[in-house]
Structures are given as structure tokens and as C-alpha cells.
Amino acid sequence: xxKKLYIRTFGCQMNEYDSDKMADVLDAAGxxxxxxxxxxxxxxxxxxxxxxxxxxxxxxxxxxxxxxxxAARPDLIVGVGGCVxxxxxxxxxxxxxxxDVVFGPQTLHRxxxxxxxxxxxxxxxxxxxxxxIEKFDHLPPPRVEGAAxxxxxxxxxxxxxxxCVVPYTRGEEVSRPLDDVLVEIxxxxxxxxxxxxxxxxxxxxxxxxxxxxVADFASLIEHVAEIPGIERIRYTTSHPREMTQRLIDLxxxxxxxAPQLHLPVQSGSDRxxxxxxxxxxxxxxxxxxxxxxAARPDLxxxxxxxxxxPGETDxxxxxxxxxVDEVGFDGSFSFLYSARPGxxxxxxxxxxxxxxxxxxxxxLQAALEAxxxxxxxxxxxxxxxxxxxxxAAKNDAELAGRAPDNRVVNFxxxxxxxxxYADVAVTRAYPHSLRGELRRANGSADDAR
Ligand code: SAM
Ligand code: F3S
Numbered sequence: 001x002x003k004k005l006y007i008r009t010f011g012c013q014m015n016e017y018d019s020d021k022m023a024d025v026l027d028a029a030g031x032x033x034x035x036x037x038x039x040x041x042x043x044x045x046x047x048x049x050x051x052x053x054x055x056x057x058x059x060x061x062x063x064x065x066x067x068x069x070x071a072a073r074p075d076l077i078v079g080v081g082g083c084v085x086x087x088x089x090x091x092x093x094x095x096x097x098x099x100d101v102v103f104g105p106q107t108l109h110r111x112x113x114x115x116x117x118x119x120x121x122x123x124x125x126x127x128x129x130x131x132x133i134e135k136f137d138h139l140p141p142p143r144v145e146g147a148a149x150x151x152x153x154x155x156x157x158x159x160x161x162x163x164c165v166v167p168y169t170r171g172e173e174v175s176r177p178l179d180d181v182l183v184e185i186x187x188x189x190x191x192x193x194x195x196x197x198x199x200x201x202x203x204x205x206x207x208x209x210x211x212x213x214v215a216d217f218a219s220l221i222e223h224v225a226e227i228p229g230i231e232r233i234r235y236t237t238s239h240p241r242e243m244t245q246r247l248i249d250l251x252x253x254x255x256x257x258a259p260q261l262h263l264p265v266q267s268g269s270d271r272x273x274x275x276x277x278x279x280x281x282x283x284x285x286x287x288x289x290x291x292x293x294a295a296r297p298d299l300x301x302x303x304x305x306x307x308x309x310p311g312e313t314d315x316x317x318x319x320x321x322x323x324v325d326e327v328g329f330d331g332s333f334s335f336l337y338s339a340r341p342g343x344x345x346x347x348x349x350x351x352x353x354x355x356x357x358x359x360x361x362x363x364l365q366a367a368l369e370a371x372x373x374x375x376x377x378x379x380x381x382x383x384x385x386x387x388x389x390x391x392a393a394k395n396d397a398e399l400a401g402r403a404p405d406n407r408v409v410n411f412x413x414x415x416x417x418x419x420x421y422a423d424v425a426v427t428r429a430y431p432h433s434l435r436g437e438l439r440r441a442n443g444s445a446d447d448a449r
Contacts, residue, residue: 002031006041008062011049013236014105014170015082017150017199019047021139022081022108028140029112038066043077043115048084050165052338059084063096070098077101077115081108083169086128087342093124104128105170106155109138130156130171142184144191146389147419148402151188153181153208153220154200159239161266162277162345163306163337166201173201178208178215182223189229192419195387195402196224198235204242218246225256231421232387234258234406237304240265241279243288252295259296260405263288264304268323269316272309275348282323289327300375300405301327305334307364308357311350312337317360324367330405331372334364376407376429383439384409386424388417400433408433417441 005026009019022045026032038044044066049055063080070076079101080092086104093099101114107127114125135155142149156171157164185196198220200206206217215223217235224233233256240263251257267273270281280288292299305320336357339346386401392410393400399413401422410433411424417438424436 002027002033003042004035004040005032005043005045006035006038007045007047008038009047010055010059011047011051011082013150013197013199014152014201015047015049017152018082018105018108019045020143022047022111024140024143025109025111025138038069041076043079044069045079045081048080048082050083050087050169050340052335053340054338056084060095063099067096067098077118079103079111079115081105081111083165086169087165089128090126093126097124100124102126102128104130106130106135109135136176136180142188144188144193147193147387148195148197148389149188149193150197150199151181151185152176152199153203154206157201158205159202159241159279160277162275162348163309163340163343165340165343168342170201173205173207175206175208178210178220178223181208181220182227185224185230186227189227192229194229194421195232195234196230198224198233200235201237202239202242203235204238204244204247216244216246217242218244218250221247221250221254221257225254230256232256232258232404234260236262238263240285240288243292245291248288248291248295250295251292251299257296258404258406259298260300260302261292262302262304265323265327266304266306267309267312267316268320269312270319272312272316275311276306276309276345282319286323286326298405300330303327303329303332305332305364305368306337307334307361308337308352308354310337310339310345310348310352312352312357312360317364320364321367324364324371328371329368330375332368334361334368336361373429373431376434379403379407379426379434380429381426383423383425384434384436386411386422386436388413388420388422390418391415403434409436410434411436411438413438413441 007019009015035041048059077100081103085102092102100118118125154175156173157166158172160167204217208215265285268282384403386409388399388401392398398410401409403409420442423440425439426434426436428435
């Protein structure tokens with residue numbers, strides 16, 4: 001009988017993707033249906049994040065709540081995967097002895113075997129190794145839900161920014177072979193997928209084997225754009241250091257590339273950028289943006305910022321504010337610096353007092369929010385080609401879709417439109433979405449793509 005599976009996901013889009021894959025492998029190995037509450041489940045999995053301390057602590061807090069369930073039902077399986085698992089390994093079982101399996105981002109395909117071994121031996125199983133790219137060869141074919149899909153093209157990160165745990169928890173950059181990615185996307189397209197997001201921790205560092213050579217990220221995009229049925233391509237997350245001129249030019253030349261890019265900058269101060277080991281200056285970052293906008297004037301650019309990095313002065317922070325002002329980001333994520341054990345920055349002197357960092361964060365967020373709002377307002381009156389993804393979040397009777405720049409657009413329309421493109425006129429801007437009126441189903445628009 002199919003097992004009931006509950007997965008709690010913390011952190012980034014890579015984790016969201018990995019959680020889907022966990023459900024797929026367990027389903028392929030004997031049947032698993034997802035349930036919404038841990039109380040109903042036979043298997044409870046936590047897919048964890050350790051990028052900031054808060055996320056990490058939440059995992060142990062939530063795990064504590066499962067303890068009683070396990071006490072009441074000893075054959076319940078409790079698993080911990082993701083980056084905390086990768087970092088702490090067997091330490092998780094020592095801290096929470098009711099955990100049955102611990103697995104890393106690169107060993108999630110071994111979940112059925114780990115659970116099996118746990119049942120047979122009565123012993124908790126821990127496997128947080130990095131067996132290169134083996135994972136992808138052991139995953140069942142992707143299940144399609146809707147017309148948009150994520151496709152992982154590379155894993156890990158070799159940049160070693162001084163504040164970040166990712167290279168230690170997910171391992172170094174490893175790319176999937178070009179053909180594997182293309183076959184997967186062609187398969188998705190045949191099942192009705194029209195929009196793909198190429199996913200990786202550092203996706204533009206992609207170097208996929210081609211049999212007799214290596215394809216870079218720009219070549220990968222060119223190939224994906226040729227797959228019949230694929231209308232729109234997005235990618236995340238990219239690194240400024242890997243933004244080659246060829247990739248920049250592609251933003252102008254490849255019509256399928258969405259006019260949207262998430263390009264983390266972290267800080268506008270060269271001193272801080274050097275201490276973070278980001279590998280570029282503020283001027284170099286601005287030069288990339290200038291060239292991107294020359295190629296694609298309507299590009300919506302978002303970013304990540306860290307505020308309160310050790311040694312960050314008022315002057316450094318003002319440099320960040322200036323950069324924000326000059327670039328005009330279309331909203332962004334911004335975080336308080338969180339010292340992560342084992343990273344070089346955790347050893348740096350010059351901790352910024354919490355109140356100072358908090359005040360800086362609020363100023364930064366207000367500035368980012370203001371541009372986002374202004375850009376949303378500017379869309380009112382425009383026609384957008386929207387991929388209809390499903391019912392609107394707050395009103396089942398309405399539809400929601402994704403605009404070219406990835407904003408959510410809500411509008412009234414027939415459910416049959418789900419999974420197709422529609423031409424929608426924007427009538428109002430809200431803080432986190434746009435409202436529109438359907439103009440044409442499957443239509444082309446003045447702002448096509
Ligand atoms: N690969 C991405 C890149 O190119 O920078 C970033 C991946 S990281 C998981 C996502 C974001 O979390 C980073 O861009 C950074 O802003 C933030 N982050 C990472 N480590 C952090 C830390 N120790 N404290 C606060 N924020 C952090
Ligand atoms: Fe982390 Fe820097 Fe890589 S932020 S994911 S080490 S690019």
C-alpha cells in the first residue's frame with residue numbers, strides 16, 4: 001500500500017526541487033502519496049537549510065514536535081535531509097535519537113534503501129556523502145504538474161564566499177551532461193511544459209559534457225530554446241563572475257529568455273566584496289548590468305544583499321545604498337549577516353551591533369521595496385503575455401499567472417486557460433501582485449515574452 005508522506009521544506013528553490021524529487025523516488029520505490037499534516041504520515045521528512053542560523057534552529061524546534069508522534073507510533077519513519085543534515089551528519093541522531101535516517105542533498109536518491117536498511121537493522125542510517133552526479137541517474141522521470149517546470153542543471157558551488165556554507169553542504173560544482181538536460185526538457189515539453197527554469201546554486205557556472213567537449217551555460221540555453229514547445233526560459237541563481245559576454249548577448253538575441261534575472265551582488269562596497277571573496281568590484285557589477293540592459297532594455301533585475309557583514313562601516317553601507325539607487329533593482333532579497341560555524345567570515349573581527357545592522361537592513365529594504373512598487377505601477381495599462389499557472393491564491397474563482405518578469409498576475413478567466421499563455425491587460429498594482437483583465441486566450445501581446 002502506498003505510504004503517506006509528509007515533507008517540510010526549508011530554504012531555497014534547490015531545496016523545493018529536491019523535496020519534489022524525494023517524493024518521486026519514494027513513489028517509484030513502492031508508492032507514496034503526499035499528505036498535508038505530519039500526524040497523518042507514515043514517513044516524515046525534513047528538508048533543511050543551514051544558510052542562516054535562524055533556519056537551522058527552526059529545524060530542531062520542529063523536530064522536537066515530531067518526537068511525540070514517534071513515541072506514539074514507533075514504525076513512523078523520521079528523516080532529515082538537506083544542508084543541516086549534510087553539515088551535522090550523525091550529530092543529528094545524537095541530538096534527536098528518534099530520527100531514523102539522515103541524508104544529504106546528493107544522496108536523496110538513496111532514501112528508499114536507507115529506509116529499508118533502517119527497518120531491517122533497527123539502527124538509524126546516516127549517508128551524507130557526495131557521490132558526484134550519480135543522483136540524477138537514479139531519479140525517476142520528472143512528473144509534470146502544469147506548464148512550468150524546474151530543471152536542475154548543476155549542483156553545488158565552488159565559489160567559497162567567506163560567509164557561505166553551501167560549498168561545504170552541497171559540495172563543489174558538478175554539471176549534468178548536456179544531453180541529459182536536453183532529453184529531460186524535451187520530455188517535459190512533450191508533456192505540455194512551456195516554461196522552464198534552469199536551476200542550480202551557481203547555474204551560469206554550468207559546464208556540461210557533450211561527449212567530445214564541454215558546453216557552457218550560453219550554449220545550454222541556445223539548445224533549450226530550440227526544443228519545440230519551450231516558449232520561455234528562466235534561470236536561477238547566477239553569479240556575476242560567470243556572466244560571460246556571450247550569455248549577456250543572449251539576453252538580447254534569444255527571444256525565449258525571459259526579461260528577468262536574479263544576480264546576487266551582496267554589497268556595494270569593494271572592501272566588503274573583497275572580504276566576502278565575491279570576485280568582483282561594484283564597478284564591475286555595474287558594468288555587467290549596463291551591458292545586460294544594452295542587450296535587453298526591459299530586463300527586470302533582482303538581487304541578494306547581506307547587511308552587517310563583519311567590519312561593515314556606515315561608509316560601506318552607503319556604498320550599497322548608492323549601488324541600489326544607481327542600478328534600480330526590481331525588488332530583492334536582503335538578509336542580516338549570520339555567522340556560520342566553519343566559514344572563514346565567522347572568524348573575522350568587527351561584528352556589527354545588531355541594532356545598527358537592523359537599522360541598515362530596514363533602510364535597504366525600504367529602498368528596494370520603493371523601486372519594486374514603482375515598477376509595478378508602471379505596468380498598469382500594459383499588455384502582458386502571462387503563463388496561466390492555476391487558481392489565484394486568495395480567490396479560487398480567479399486565475400493566476402506569471403508575467404514575463406515573473407510577477408504574479410491575477411485575473412478572471414475560465415479554468416481551461418490553466419496551462420496556456422494568455423494576453424492580459426494590467427489594471428492595478430498591489431504590493432505583491434498585479435491585477436489584470438483577460439484580453440486574449442493564447443494570444444500574442446505587445447509585450448510578448
Ligand atoms: N548561489 C548564490 C550566489 O550566487 O550568491 C547564493 C546562494 S545562497 C544559498 C542565497 C543567499 O543567501 C546569498 O546570496 C546570500 O545573500 C544569503 N546568505 C548566504 N550565506 C549567508 C549568511 N551567512 N548570512 C546571511 N545571508 C547569507
Ligand atoms: Fe554561497 Fe557564494 Fe556559492 S553565496 S552558494 S558560496 S556563490
